Amino acid sequence: MTETFLNIADTIIVIKSEFAPEKETTSHFRYSNFILENSTPKTDINITLKVIPRHRIFKREEFFKTESDLQKRYRLELARLPGPGRRNLDKAEERYFGSGLNWRIGKSGRKILIEGGSAGRYQLLINEDLTDGELFIINANNEWKLKEIIYGFLQVFIIYYMAKRRIGILFHSAGVKEGKNGYLFAGLSQAGKTTMSRIWGKIPGIKILNDERGIIKKDKNDFYMYPTPWHRSYPYYLAEGSNGKTRLSKLFYIYHREANLAERVNYIEGFNHFFKTLFLSFWDKECVSFAFDFLLDILSKKPCYKFGFKNDKRVVSYIRNLK
Amino acid sequence: MDGKKMFRKSDNVVTREIEGEVILMPLYSSSKDLNCLYTLNETAAYAWSLMDGKTALSDIKDRLMDRYEVNEAKLDKELGALIKDLRSIKAIS
Numbered sequence: 001m002t003e004t005f006l007n008i009a010d011t012i013i014v015i016k017s018e019f020a021p022e023k024e025t026t027s028h029f030r031y032s033n034f035i036l037e038n039s040t041p042k043t044d045i046n047i048t049l050k051v052i053p054r055h056r057i058f059k060r061e062e063f064f065k066t067e068s069d070l071q072k073r074y075r076l077e078l079a080r081l082p083g084p085g086r087r088n089l090d091k092a093e094e095r096y097f098g099s100g101l102n103w104r105i106g107k108s109g110r111k112i113l114i115e116g117g118s119a120g121r122y123q124l125l126i127n128e129d130l131t132d133g134e135l136f137i138i139n140a141n142n143e144w145k146l147k148e149i150i151y152g153f154l155q156v157f158i159i160y161y162m163a164k165r166r167i168g169i170l171f172h173s174a175g176v177k178e179g180k181n182g183y184l185f186a187g188l189s190q191a192g193k194t195t196m197s198r199i200w201g202k203i204p205g206i207k208i209l210n211d212e213r214g215i216i217k218k219d220k221n222d223f224y225m226y227p228t229p230w231h232r233s234y235p236y237y238l239a240e241g242s243n244g245k246t247r248l249s250k251l252f253y254i255y256h257r258e259a260n261l262a263e264r265v266n267y268i269e270g271f272n273h274f275f276k277t278l279f280l281s282f283w284d285k286e287c288v289s290f291a292f293d294f295l296l297d298i299l300s301k302k303p304c305y306k307f308g309f310k311n312d313k314r315v316v317s318y319i320r321n322l323k
Numbered sequence: 324m325d326g327k328k329m330f331r332k333s334d335n336v337v338t339r340e341i342e343g344e345v346i347l348m349p350l351y352s353s354s355k356d357l358n359c360l361y362t363l364n365e366t367a368a369y370a371w372s373l374m375d376g377k378t379a380l381s382d383i384k385d386r387l388m389d390r391y392e393v394n395e396a397k398l399d400k401e402l403g404a405l406i407k408d409l410r411s412i413k414a415i416s
Contacts, residue, residue, distance in 0.1 A: 065352070268362075285334075296341070
């Protein structure tokens with residue numbers, strides 16, 4: 001039996017399997033810093049992996065499913081219902097869910113069942129606490145790859161796990177660490193998260209936590225940013241890996257603009273902007289409620305800005321000089 | 324509008340009040356339905372708060388007219404639109 005240990009935002013996942021994953025080369029570095037070199041007795045999620053030739057049939061009650069073979073875009077509308085002082089509808093916007101492939105989640109008996117990938121590539125059957133489960137990888141060649149685990153089911157699972165266990169939430173965001181300060185640059189697709197990462201990444205002493213998805217957790221009444229393996233095209237941040245825990249100082253909802261302009265936003269404006277950048281477990285009332293309250297908690301304690309930025313290095317001094 | 328009609332909030336909706344407005348999000352079972360966050364301004368939030376399955380629509384209307392300066396025809400139209408919207412996202416039944 002082999003064991004592979006992963007650390008994502010201080011959540012330790014162990015994957016036990018009869019044989020080790022296939023060796024990978026080209027993309028391995030992108031998530032290698034999330035793999036623990038040594039085993040650890042304290043684990044949060046225990047997964048027993050089995051490679052099987054064809055998928056199993058489970059009785060299930062479905063909660064949620066995606067409807068596209070590729071990353072599913074969905075629209076997020078902010079509607080103002082009728083009444084005096086009615087304002088116009090905000091523009092509908094889009095973002096990726098980011099599951100990569102089709103997936104669905106439901107219940108099978110007393111366990112949670114998550115299935116996904118092309119033609120049911122994986123099936124995870126896990127207890128309701130989301131701590132102990134069996135992962136079936138469907139592969140006729142009797143092999144498995146860590147890459148498929150990390151970019152396949154684990155992404156969807158961690159979104160659910162973090163909310164269900166009331167640990168934290170994932171933002172569609174880039175994360176920058178400067179000394180003891182952490183800046184979260186949240187935004188929809190094409191808003192400039194990777195651009196922002198590239199600008200800051202050229203500054204000596206700066207660490208980039210992620211250019212696409214970051215986790216925020218609360219610890220002793222303060223908020224901390226963590227990197228994740230789920231990146232876009234900026235490749236260098238992963239040197240921080242799971243050691244990148246950084247205190248959150250400021251949040252920015254970013255978009256491209258001709259000149260830099262950061263506007264402090266109030267509570268409700270902040271909610272409307274940053275809510276759009278959350279990854280939610282849409283089917284689960286507890287999880288959505290937690291995400292609402294978690295975001296409101298952050299907004300009540302941290303300075304938030306709507307930040308239109310120009311793609312050049314003056315962004316850095318602009319942010320540093322913000323009062 | 325049938326003034327005797329009573330509406331009840333769905334259990335499958337998450338709501339929070341923020342600075343006098345109500346944020347409302349239905350739960351979803353498919354990515355094709357995601358469409359997802361609504362905010363109710365002060366008046367719509369007040370009407371929503373009265374939809375408890377026991378208060379008739381005519382009573383909701385009376386209480387809105389007591390609280391806000393609005394003519395009846397306009398209120399009928401806006402309340403009707405509000406109910407239509409809330410039903411369309413399955414926030415009330």
